[in-house]
Amino acid sequence: MSNITLRVYRGNSSGGQMVSYEVPKAPGMVVLDAIHYIQKNLDTTLACRWNCKAAKCGSCSAEIDGKPRLMCKTSVEDYPEGVITVGPVRAFPILKDLVTDVSWNFRIASKIPPLQVREEAAGKPFVLQQVDVDRVQEFRKCIECFLCQDVCHVIREHNRKDAFFGPRQMVRIAGLEMHPMDDLNRREQLRAEAGVGMCNITKCCTEVCPEHIHITDNAIIPMKERVVDDYFDPVSGLLRTLGVLPKRTKKPFKSVPNEQTVIVGNTTLAAK
Amino acid sequence: MENYDVYEYDVLIIGSGGAGLRAAIAAREAGCKVGVVCKSLLGKAHTVMAEGGVAAALANMTNPDGSKEADSWKVHFVDTMKGGAFLNNWRIVEIFAKEAPQRVLELEQYGAVFDRTPEGLIAERPFGGHKYRRLNHVGDRTGLEIIRTLQDKAVGVGINVHMEVTCTRLLKNADRVVGVLGYYRESGRYIVLKAKAVVLATGGWGRMFKYTSNSWEGTGDGLMMAYEAGAELLDMEMIQFHPTGMVWPPGMRGILVTEGVRGEGGVLRNKKGERFMFNPDYMPPLYKGQFADTEEEGARWLEDKQNNRRPPELLPRDVVARAIYREVEAGNGSEHGGVYLDVTHRGAEYIKRKLPSMYEQFHAMGGVDITKEPMEVYPTIHYTMGGIRVEPESCATTVPGLFAAGEVAAGLHGANRLGGNSLSDIIVFGKRAGEAAAAFAASAKQGEIDDTQIEEEQNYLMSPLLSASGENPYTIHQELQENMQKNAMIARTEAGLLEALEKIQELQKRAEHLHVDGDRFFNPGWHAARDIRFMLKTSEVIVRCALERKESRGAQWRLDYREMDNADWGKKNLIASKQEDRVQITAVPLQEMPEELKKLFEEVK
Ligand SMILES: Cc1cc2nc3c(=O)[nH]c(=O)nc-3n(C[C@H](O)[C@H](O)[C@H](O)COP(=O)(O)OP(=O)(O)OC[C@H]3O[C@@H](n4cnc5c(N)ncnc54)[C@H](O)[C@@H]3O)c2cc1C
Ligand code: SF4
Ligand code: SF4
Ligand code: FES
Numbered sequence: 001m002s003n004i005t006l007r008v009y010r011g012n013s014s015g016g017q018m019v020s021y022e023v024p025k026a027p028g029m030v031v032l033d034a035i036h037y038i039q040k041n042l043d044t045t046l047a048c049r050w051n052c053k054a055a056k057c058g059s060c061s062a063e064i065d066g067k068p069r070l071m072c073k074t075s076v077e078d079y080p081e082g083v084i085t086v087g088p089v090r091a092f093p094i095l096k097d098l099v100t101d102v103s104w105n106f107r108i109a110s111k112i113p114p115l116q117v118r119e120e121a122a123g124k125p126f127v128l129q130q131v132d133v134d135r136v137q138e139f140r141k142c143i144e145c146f147l148c149q150d151v152c153h154v155i156r157e158h159n160r161k162d163a164f165f166g167p168r169q170m171v172r173i174a175g176l177e178m179h180p181m182d183d184l185n186r187r188e189q190l191r192a193e194a195g196v197g198m199c200n201i202t203k204c205c206t207e208v209c210p211e212h213i214h215i216t217d218n219a220i221i222p223m224k225e226r227v228v229d230d231y232f233d234p235v236s237g238l239l240r241t242l243g244v245l246p247k248r249t250k251k252p253f254k255s256v257p258n259e260q261t262v263i264v265g266n267t268t269l270a271a272k
Numbered sequence: 273m274e275n276y277d278v279y280e281y282d283v284l285i286i287g288s289g290g291a292g293l294r295a296a297i298a299a300r301e302a303g304c305k306v307g308v309v310c311k312s313l314l315g316k317a318h319t320v321m322a323e324g325g326v327a328a329a330l331a332n333m334t335n336p337d338g339s340k341e342a343d344s345w346k347v348h349f350v351d352t353m354k355g356g357a358f359l360n361n362w363r364i365v366e367i368f369a370k371e372a373p374q375r376v377l378e379l380e381q382y383g384a385v386f387d388r389t390p391e392g393l394i395a396e397r398p399f400g401g402h403k404y405r406r407l408n409h410v411g412d413r414t415g416l417e418i419i420r421t422l423q424d425k426a427v428g429v430g431i432n433v434h435m436e437v438t439c440t441r442l443l444k445n446a447d448r449v450v451g452v453l454g455y456y457r458e459s460g461r462y463i464v465l466k467a468k469a470v471v472l473a474t475g476g477w478g479r480m481f482k483y484t485s486n487s488w489e490g491t492g493d494g495l496m497m498a499y500e501a502g503a504e505l506l507d508m509e510m511i512q513f514h515p516t517g518m519v520w521p522p523g524m525r526g527i528l529v530t531e532g533v534r535g536e537g538g539v540l541r542n543k544k545g546e547r548f549m550f551n552p553d554y555m556p557p558l559y560k561g562q563f564a565d566t567e568e569e570g571a572r573w574l575e576d577k578q579n580n581r582r583p584p585e586l587l588p589r590d591v592v593a594r595a596i597y598r599e600v601e602a603g604n605g606s607e608h609g610g611v612y613l614d615v616t617h618r619g620a621e622y623i624k625r626k627l628p629s630m631y632e633q634f635h636a637m638g639g640v641d642i643t644k645e646p647m648e649v650y651p652t653i654h655y656t657m658g659g660i661r662v663e664p665e666s667c668a669t670t671v672p673g674l675f676a677a678g679e680v681a682a683g684l685h686g687a688n689r690l691g692g693n694s695l696s697d698i699i700v701f702g703k704r705a706g707e708a709a710a711a712f713a714a715s716a717k718q719g720e721i722d723d724t725q726i727e728e729e730q731n732y733l734m735s736p737l738l739s740a741s742g743e744n745p746y747t748i749h750q751e752l753q754e755n756m757q758k759n760a761m762i763a764r765t766e767a768g769l770l771e772a773l774e775k776i777q778e779l780q781k782r783a784e785h786l787h788v789d790g791d792r793f794f795n796p797g798w799h800a801a802r803d804i805r806f807m808l809k810t811s812e813v814i815v816r817c818a819l820e821r822k823e824s825r826g827a828q829w830r831l832d833y834r835e836m837d838n839a840d841w842g843k844k845n846l847i848a849s850k851q852e853d854r855v856q857i858t859a860v861p862l863q864e865m866p867e868e869l870k871k872l873f874e875e876v877k
């Protein structure tokens with residue numbers, strides 16, 4: 001069987017270059033198989049992340065011919081010229097080869113309180129119809145591959161990690177905000193530190209999501225509307241006071257004690 | 273000795289799968305300072321890959337006549353004992369069956385969103401060996417739902433997380449475990465995590481076999497660290513071959529096809545088109561009369577579970593895996609050496625809703641549309657029933673200060689695990705281990721760290737980098753996998769096992785002289801050099817126990833001892849422990865089950 005050529009980024013924070021490897025093609029081969037072939041047979045120092053090899057864990061994110069994708073879900077057949085370029089995702093600092101420091105995502109995630117169950121439902125089995133949870137289940141399919149974070153220009157080009165949690169966390173918050181049993185006013189966080197306003201609906205995130213989550217249409221846009229509704233729309237505000245629209249009764253965001261979780265970083269000190 | 277970073281905790285959890293995270297929540301809620309350490313990123317442990325569901329007798333499902341299915345902890349208890357061919361620790365099973373429903377409902381309170389029944393309750397699906405519909409699920413991505421829920425909850429209660437740190441040695445002070453040494457995968461630097469109590473939740477070990485559903489993490493480190501520290505291991509010969517792993521394409525070989533496919537009505541056929549599971553030769557005496565006799569009855573069961581018996585595709589995993597093996601051996605295999613699993617009759621819409629990730633997995637990576645054509649499947653190494661011996665109530669190991677929960681611990685599943693029982697195992701005993709570790713920590717002081725142990729391990733870790741030449745660890749790994757696959761797989765014989773042992777011993781010698789290129793920065797070759805030694809020792813223990821147990825029971829199928837020997841082997845477990853440099857294997861009698869539990873087997877019929 002014929003060979004394919006893999007051009008793989010080799011390097012670290014101080015620089016690197018593309019290195020070419022010849023890999024024998026096998027039926028049904030995915031890019032991750034080719035990377036594993038290199039590790040086992042050509043260069044045991046090539047670094048990459050993977051776990052499930054079945055598009056379920058979101059570990060093997062990379063940029064393949066410049067496009068953010070899962071290596072385990074990308075067939076080498078999709079590149080008929082037989083030359084495939086594989087590099088690390090670029091929105092996060094590189095550690096080595098295909099491995100980047102994605103710990104920011106986990107730090108941000110720890111600022112989002114989990115489900116705060118409404119008092120009347122606490123400690124009892126939920127009674128919820130499937131139609132009431134369909135939307136939330138869509139958001140919960142997220143495998144945290146962070147490909148959407150990688151492609152979002154707010155993070156990638158403008159590096160506004162200080163002002164925007166990114167599409168992944170928008171999906172996370174949407175799953176809580178739209179959970180029928182949640183009792184926390186998540187809109188305060190969305191508007192303030194999560195920065196939902198930073199998104200200008202380019203939909204690039206939706207395009208790359210391997211779980212086909214409609215990040216912009218189903219999560220971000222409705223949340224933007226809710227936030228606007230709450231804070232800037234005097235008409236709905238009035239209708240609410242008059243009881244025409246239902247009153248928002250969720251608990252204030254501050255009501256959740258902020259327990260400190262620390263994602264202890266890899267040391268960046270040089271090893272001897 | 274090289275310097276290392278030090279962190280101190282009341283309770284340290286090694287592993288961030290479901291068991292580790294649930295333990296972390298429990299220990300934190302008991303007021304402890306908690307550290308969690310894992311080899312991958314948070315949320316990527318094996319738990320994320322689980323598909324079919326979590327088994328707990330919620331009894332949510334309704335019969336055609338409007339009554340509820342008569343499920344209860346008692347039926348779950350009986351099913352689990354039978355599935356495990358009675359090698360299980362009955363007390364562990366009792367606790368498990370009683371507490372699983374609470375733990376699942378608690379997940380819902382934490383934020384898990386399960387599929388719903390028409391009445392709005394958690395939907396439960398049928399699975400092999402479970403008498404009633406009992407697998408609470410979210411499509412076929414239940415593990416993702418559970419790990420994400422626990423991950424979000426755990427970071428919500430306030431813990432320290434050390435991601436991408438590989439632990440390689442438990443540190444002891446006299447008898448007691450007082451911490452662990454590891455290295456940062458990124459930089460290769462060393463880190464010591466000190467703790468008053470340590471919970472091991474490092475999962476299973478499948479990587480020593482060629483075809484496995486396990487990720488790179490399943491190398492047996494946690495198990496072997498405990499063994500080295502003096503812990504007793506139980507039932508190590510019992511390794512689950514999941515009947516349905518992918519066969520084709522080669523890169524996907526071994527990847528799991530959830531039992532949920534059969535739960536949703538999928539049928540097995542050989543190349544002649546026969547539903548071979550109906551062959552009476554494959555029906556174990558214990559289950560006679562409890563399954564459909566005809567394909568028609570099996571088909572009716574899909575719609576009416578009250579008045580029909582389930583199809584024999586839903587026998588326990590060991591039974592189905594053996595049948596597939598025998599079909600292929602008899603020349604009835606499919607094109608690529610498996611059998612066919614067909615669910616097309618359920619219709620495209622239903623399949624995509626109930627089995628979306630299977631649809632996607634075969635579509636995107638296997639080039640097969642499972643709504644239109646059958647899948648090819650063959651048994652794959654999947655789960656380890658054996659592991660660290662623990663106390664039923666507290667999950668304490670035989671080493672003070674060390675607790676174990678989840679797949680790394682043993683006793684719940686006996687000789688064969690029922691599908692879905694692992695996800696409930698990890699939440700039930702994860703919580704218990706976290707609580708017991710917290711209680712232990714409350715009355716313990718931080719122990720002294722002994723630098724000679726650290727230095728010894730550092731030297732061991734460094735040798736493949738410092739050596740001028742030596743073998744590539746990947747070569748040894750590959751030979752080990754071929755060996756285990758050939759000699760210690762489904763069908764075992766004394767001759768094969770002895771051959772396996774001899775090969776392992778040869779590989780162990782060769783593994784003393786490894787060489788890897790490069791430095792310590794995220795260097796997979798260097799990591800593999802340590803992993804392979806854990807895997808070799810684990811394999812040795814597996815093979816020695818398999819040799820010892822001279823009968824066929826559950827996952828252990830001996831061609832030279834085909835019968836189940838209830839009078840002798842059915843009454844004892846095998847325990848492995850370290851004596852000097854030798855693996856010592858002892859048979860210990862099973863504890864007698866109390867009368868009130870024995871009665872359940874009559875009651876539940
Ligand atoms: C494909 C697949 C499908 C499955 N489907 C189901 C199902 O439907 N139902 C069911 O009940 N069960 C299922 N199982 C089994 C179930 O998922 C596992 O048994 C269970 O998730 C194990 O959980 P755990 O917490 O014990 O360990 P894991 O989830 O395996 O976690 C182990 C943790 O330990 C860490 N670790 C390991 N070694 C070290 C080390 N040396 N240093 C630091 N950290 C370490 C790892 O990084 C990881 O975080 C499935 C398994 C697989 C592989
Ligand atoms: S739609 Fe918003 S979140 Fe998505 S990529 Fe564009 S700016 Fe980023
Ligand atoms: S939303 Fe989609 S792209 Fe973003 S992290 Fe989740 S799975 Fe990946
Ligand atoms: S390895 Fe899990 S998503 Fe690719």
